[in-house]
Amino acid sequence: MTQKTKIMLALKLAFKNLMGAGLRTWLNVSVLSFAFVIIIFYNGMIDGWNRQSRRDTQEWETGKGQFWHPEYDRYDAYTIKDAHAPMSEEIQAEVKKKNLAPVLITQATAFPQGRMQEVIIKGVDPEQTVLKLPTVTLVPSGDIDYAIIGKRMAESCKLNVGDRLLIRWRDKNGTFDAREIQIASIFKCDVPTVDKGQIYLSLDVLQKMMGMSNEVTMLVAGNGFINKDLKNWDFKDSAFLLADLDKIIQAKKAGGSIMEGLLLIIALIAIFDTQVLSIFRRQKEIGTYIALGMTRPQVVGIFTVEGGAHSILATLLGAVYGIPLFLLLGKVGISMKAAQMTDMAIAETIYPFYSLRLIIITIFLVVISATIVSYLPARKISKMKPTDALKGKLQ
């Protein structure tokens, strides 16, 4: 018998026996298919979130990378005071070409509705196109200094478009100053670090307020910017800038994998149990296979394939209800309104992303694990005496 014939025979026998087992098979297959669909669904959701968050963070905050003043540390507010330097002619030329978006950052205090709140003020070039921020509304008009804020900031400060807000800051000499700014627009952004506690002013206005003519804290690189070596500026690539997001995603994946693992274990225990029962109940059949001329490894192979075939049926069953479900979720998305209140970069609606890689890895995982748990009880067959098996007297 050729190897191909052996495999075909084992598969044929396996499916015949599985179909013959009726409800027992379908219960196992249902549980396994549920685990299969949940694994793909959850990972698809995380991947969708990851893709969406990365895209949003790049579009709204990090661009294709950032050049930081050497003193600047985004986790240390005390570094902001000294983290500024003038833009060289080379940088100004790139800014003009809209390849770089200059940003000046300072700390300040805002007084919304008579309350006091620490804020970060960012001066951004109104004509920049590197970031998605609606900076065009920052173009000065008369004596009014316009500002833009995010939806979260607007809600927390109870501010609306047209409202005036008193801000107080220290200039480069450490002198306090204050003035009123007017909210020109409120933008909706899924990246909390762009929104919460942030006020955006025109770069010129902030430079004048700070007495830092032509100075900036960082430069955000756009798609057109190729040079990654600007003298006296530290380049931070996307991997660095998105590291926090990656950590959150990894943590979510790890948390999810525990749930997936438990679900998979339940399904595998069901298969294991079925296999043990099957081998116990079908001793005469095993003896008959051997009497008809099969070797014991061949019989072990049949039972292993039979157990493993649960995973193939589970894949097919999972596809029957999983594909329409995934297509629907991919179209309407999953509401994440509650999660938007957190500090995670998460959109109001997440659109799951099911990659071919994810599907193949999941199928592989389910098939391999089902085959392993099927093989473990089947090994007992190799120790069976055919005469005892034929009598069905093994315990």
Add this chain to the structure above:
Amino acid sequence: MENSSIIKIEKLVKRFPVGKTEFTALNDISVSFGAGEFAGLVGPSGSGKTTLLNIMGSLDSPSEGDVDVLGRSVSSLSHKQSAKLRNHHIGFIFQTYNLLPVYTVYENVEFALLLQKLSGSERKKAVMDSLEWVGLTDKVKSRPSMLSGGECQRVAIARSMVKRPEIVLADEPTANLDSKNSHNILQTMKNLNRELKTTFIFATHDEKVMQYLNRIIFLEDGKIVKDNLINDSKN
């Protein structure tokens, strides 16, 4: 015995462990079977009939002595060689039929051939021939659960004969059948024995079977007590 021996047993001893002691199931058995015999091992329960049949079928191995089947020493065969011997040269018929429940009659009979290098058309011809011998060509698509006991045993006979083995070992083949079915089955096997010159060896204590045998070997407590050749057998 007018024919050359295809099974030759010399000083066979078979012991089974029972707790810390051993039980001797077969003791100093020496016997030969020629090609085309229709012989029976007869004796009460526990006399060693099935054990002897299993050893001849290479399903079990002797504790002592030599058992040669078709020129191969059973005790020196590997698992793979034993399986090959059973697959190509020995057919089994069991008391409880041992048909595969999820398979149709056709598939049950075909099973033994799937392990051999035969083309689909060769297999089909062999299966249909075999089912014709036992008169079940109209039941090819039935499953064992849809058949009577007699029909199941005929399927088992067809399965044992489909590969045209030199030897068929039948363990109490009529024990679960009524008188009419028993005679039908035995007549079928007798015909196959005559037409194909296949050696049939039975383990039985059914008198109906004994009526058909050419040779009866009486076993008692693991020993051969009588070996009778019967020339005037039924049919």
